[in-house]
Amino acid sequence: MEKVKVSRLVKPQELNHHGTLFAGRMAEWFVENSFICAAKATGRPENIVCVNIHGLTFKTPANNGDIVDIESMVARVGRTSFTTYGRISKNGLETCEGYITFTFVDENNKPIPHNLVLDETDDPIELEIRRKALELSKK
Incomplete structure (x- = not known):
C-alpha cells in the first residue's frame, strides 16, 4: 500500500506549558495524516468514519522549530473496516x-465493503506492523 508522508514545522503557538509540542496538536496531525492515507486508499473520503484510535504513544517531545515527519499506511483490511499505522519522527527518531481503525459506510452510516486489498510484502518491519494491527482488530 502507498505510504502517505508529510512534514510539519513546530511553531510557538503549538507549544504546551512545558515548551514542547502540545500532545493534542500532534494527535491532530497524526489523525489527519491517517485519514488522508485512508482517503487515498479508498478514493472515497466521504465514506470513511474513524471508529478507534489505538494506543497513540508519545515517546519523545518535539520542540519549537523542529520539523516532524508524519507517515501513515494501511496495515490491516477487513470487509468494511481497515486500520492504518502511523508514526511521527524528528531527525530520524520516533x-x-x-x-x-476506520469503517467504510454508506449515506445512512451503514457499513459497506471498501474492497481494499493489502499488497504482498516480505519486509519484517511491515509484517510486524500488520501483525499488531490484526491483534488490535480482535480486541
Whole structure:
C-alpha cells in the first residue's frame, strides 16, 4: 500500500506549558495524516468514519522549530473496516506512533465493503506492523 508522508514545522503557538509540542496538536496531525492515507486508499473520503484510535504513544517531545515527519499506511483490511499505522519522527527518531481503525459506510452510516486489498510484502518491519494491527482488530 502507498505510504502517505508529510512534514510539519513546530511553531510557538503549538507549544504546551512545558515548551514542547502540545500532545493534542500532534494527535491532530497524526489523525489527519491517517485519514488522508485512508482517503487515498479508498478514493472515497466521504465514506470513511474513524471508529478507534489505538494506543497513540508519545515517546519523545518535539520542540519549537523542529520539523516532524508524519507517515501513515494501511496495515490491516477487513470487509468494511481497515486500520492504518502511523508514526511521527524528528531527525530520524520516533516521537509518536499508533493505529487508527476506520469503517467504510454508506449515506445512512451503514457499513459497506471498501474492497481494499493489502499488497504482498516480505519486509519484517511491515509484517510486524500488520501483525499488531490484526491483534488490535480482535480486541
